[in-house]
Amino acid sequence: MPYKPSAWSLIDLFPAQDSPEMKAAFDELDEKVIEFEALRPTLSADMSQGAFLQAIHLLEAISRLARLIGVFASLSFSANTQDQPIQAFQSSVETRMATITNRTLFFSLWWKSLDEAAVQRLMAASGDYGYWLEEMRHFKPYTLTEPEEKIINIKDVTGAMATVNLYTTFTNRYTFQLEVDGEMKQLTRGELMVYARHYDPALRAAAYQELYRVYGNDGAILGQMYQNLARDWHNENLDLRHFSTPITVRNLSNDIPDDVVDTLLGVCQDNIPVFQRFFRLKARWLEMERLRRYDIYAPVVKTDKMYTFNEATNMVFDAFQRFEPRVANLALRVLEQNHLDSEVRVGKDSGAFCASVAPDLTPWVLVNYQGKPEDVATLAHELGHAIHSQLAAEHSQFTFHSALPLAETASTFGEMVLLDYLLARETDTSVRQTLLFRQVDDAYATVMRQAQFAIFERQAHDLVQQGMTVDEISAAYLETLHKQFGDAVEVSDEFRWEWVSIPHFYFAPFYVYAYTFGQLLVLSLYQQYKVEGEAFKPRYLSLLSAGGSKTPEKILSAAGIDMHAAKFWQGGFDVIRGLIEQLEALPVTK
């Protein structure tokens, strides 16, 4: 039977938000939290290993049940963002979940306060929970007293968090004007940025100019919000908690050593010429003397190739099947259990994601399938996430989900498996060229752009500390762009405002390098696969199966990867350079 785009079913979670099953789940959750709170006086350095494990099991059951309810609410909302009862349900769930988090918080505070001898004794019996327990302890040296922590939490709500919310609310209201085919359009940022990939060079330029006109108008205010957040980050994390540098805070929560991040970003700096070479090549294809910053995502060839949903799913399954039947079956399970929402509907979330709920449940996947080649790639990407979490199903609720820097491994790898499959079969030259160019476009956006963002963030946090003005920070930003693009790309002045338009800088400082990390890792892994074939697969599958049960360092070294070595990261860039050379060898077509 051919596959057709459809909505998902959430029946494996709950029949409905107002069902007896949902009410029963809430009741059970309440009972379990009360039971857990009753354990508080029994937590002690000399408690038995059995009692310790029992407490963890109970906390895990609470966490699993809360996750089931929470995911049901958020998936219902994604499937229908305009439905008011669903909106109301989701906010009531969020509030109840925050209360549960507070009521169970005493466990992690107690665990962090224990001395090393007690920790060693209890850890010995912790089995698969080991890494989750160990990770909590990483923050011990930076944890303040309970009253201090409480004050920070209370003041954050109206301080840093409020500033981030203000930034989000403020910038989400922006509308952009763009003249398209003689008609003035009112667009959201997402709609505007579609024109950054348009065939018409004038439209690409106009889209970017409009974007930074709007952000630049409020540049002084947005910049001030950033300065406040960077100061708050410094005051709390360096002055009070005694982290050594601003980026160390993020590195610790990613569990990636500082020297690895320094090496990663250093290798990126060394490889600036690789993408400059790509931009020169692209200029030739676009028949331009020199590329403008407006043109870096421009399509080089016209193609309107479309795939039906049935063709797309069959291609993805076939590509996965050829890689490894076990992997293909895990992807297939998402469709067979009706956990994929693939159709385009009014009111549905316009993005794409995979939601892993619990180790024993097949994840839910949302895409908006419209038939373009990138929609097929997105399908492979999100199903890759679903494969990753199912491979890690042996682990606990706390350890099956991989850490951020490894979270994009199976998804990106799945896309590459699909790309190779398509390149081997596609006879239409323009489609092949589009696929190859898009891969380097994406590699730029994920690897180099995000690395440069992280490098700028390091500098910006210093500049704020030195008391620099918003205009001085903008000038520093523009300078990093000039360094990055050299004489390969012309960067016009309005790009000085790009930094105030990057939400990650506000809500999650230094988050962005995880993208660079993940993408270079997969490029290197894929290269190993091409060289080693079958021999590579068990190593790769066990990397995925580890989920979040060990430190990223241990998971990678078991797969033969030394993340401290510059040579490893350079391997990712070598793959990108290989792709560019492949493109350079093609005759320029129009």
Ligand SMILES: [Zn+2]
């Ligand atoms: Zn992803």
